[in-house]
Amino acid sequence: MFGGSRTFAVVALIASLLGLLFAANSTLDYASHLDRRLHDVHCSFIPGASATAEAEPCRVAMYSPYSALFKESLWGGVPISLFALGAFTFYAAFSLYLLLLAERAPLGAVRFFSLASVIPFLVSALMFAISLLKLGQLCKTCIGIYIASALLLVSGLMGLSSLGNEAAAPRPRTGLVMPLAWLLALGLSSLVPAVVYAASVPDERPFLTQCGELKLAEPKQGELLTLRGARAVQPALMFEDPLCPTCKAFHERLVNEGIFERLDTKLSLFPLDSECNWMLNEPLHPGACIVAKAVLCGGDQARQVLEWAYTEQTELANAGKASAGALKAKIRQRWGDTLARCVDDRKTEVRLNQHLHFASDNSVPVSTPQVYLGKRRLCDEDSDIGLRYTLSQLAPEVLK
């Protein structure tokens, strides 16, 4: 029905090697970032394709709380790809065993393999659901692992099917001991890379506080926007640009992980648009000044306007590139005439200018997003891959 004993073993071996390759890419990306530098990320369906800067979905997956375990006790956590790496190594070796023996492979071995092939599939199905439902994005490297897992399951089913087709001599039988030993080997194999990784991770604590401080102690009353979370315990200051994709991803992470609700955030709008921001020679995000003004005009609804801007970011960015009028029309359509008039008000321009001067008075880097806990700036790498660890060190109450 599904093929012979060798065929399923060959498929299993290919699936395992494929899974091994994608898991290795993912692990390498994770491990590279432990040096706190900027790195491209592997994000391709093609096994062995080189890392790229255009890898937003893979970055989102990497920074998410679902990509690694123990993120609060280890900088970046222990990536789950390590478990896949070990498991696929086991499956590859076991497939080779089945391939070498073909129809002489013990019955218990084929059954064990078929049953064990379900495990990566179930884990992949869970991660696939999380990617879709929680992250709203699918990373190509992850999809590679999902495909390898599905292929492994298919090979397992083929193996089971091949047992029913056999008219030849009966296969040797194994007792219970061997399947248990294989299960133990699978478990150990899955754990070893993760344990070695966790044991080798460098101590990042000395670097957490090395990214500068604000020059001024506090923003003046009413100078910045206040976005206080429902269960706020920690004052924080953020510099954000409503048309910056990284700000959007960061904000969504904070909200999804429940961190935003624990922060008493002062928001300094920092549009990377030379129309209002003199620190740029040309607009990086055309229209960001207008959207930033809309956020300021939101008043009590400032957070809703900001989150609307993030949700509609692609459309707003395109409108911003087209013309100021097109962008303002979108703002008017969603938020009405009053807010649209406020965007054009000179007072709003002055308020936005104050936000930008707050940035220049504090000599902050010209980049977004930026987070400050008290006066201390979180390093970029500590506000993405190392966020939960950094918070556990500098503001543990946020994670409670």
Place this chain on the structure above:
Amino acid sequence: MSGLESAGASATAKLAGAVATGIGILSLATVTGLVHSWVRGAGERLVTPEAERPKVAVADQAEVQYCTPRFKEVLERVLHSCGLAADETRRGCKPSDVKTFASISDDDFNELFTPLKDRGGVIQFDEGMDDLDEAGKKLLDDKWFARKGARYFFVVARASKSGTQSKNRALSHRRANSVMFHLKEVANDPELEKKVGLLWLGNEFAQLSKEYCNWQTSRSDQKCDDEAINRSAFVSWVDCRL
């Protein structure tokens, strides 16, 4: 299956098992070794300073082309000497101060402000008067609220040649104050004093020539001559890091 065949099959199975186990252990060791080397490599890079760390610009006040060293030198001297740069009680500079502190000729002083032609504006007053008319207020508001990245706002008040030196000195002082009082009303800025530099030159230093009538003035629809252009306060943000 004969006993010999069975023994042979069993030996093959054992050999295959041994080969697969060996390869499995070797693969796992290789994979684990790779992971270890990746992490160790990152650890070593972590404590090794980057040779070419990407430079990130730092937010700062604007600095445009006209901010020549000479321009900044004169303005800095004026700022410090007129009590703007520090928390001093003294506010503003009278003509003799400016002459002394700026250490510059009349023409050179005016020449410094030439690049501010588009950024600034000339607010004109009636003869002998120091109150701002509506057009003056509007021009002042327009200029004040177009701050962009500037830190300092300069007000350079003057008086025309008619009248005595002391009278004109006092008149230009009052004109500078009128500008300041209006800014206090509209700006709602507790740090206004740290931003606005007041200079009043009377009729004794750096008089404007008729050419300045071509600048943006509050009375562009009226006749402008050497007298009218000096019954004024020139206002402008200065986009220099002083």
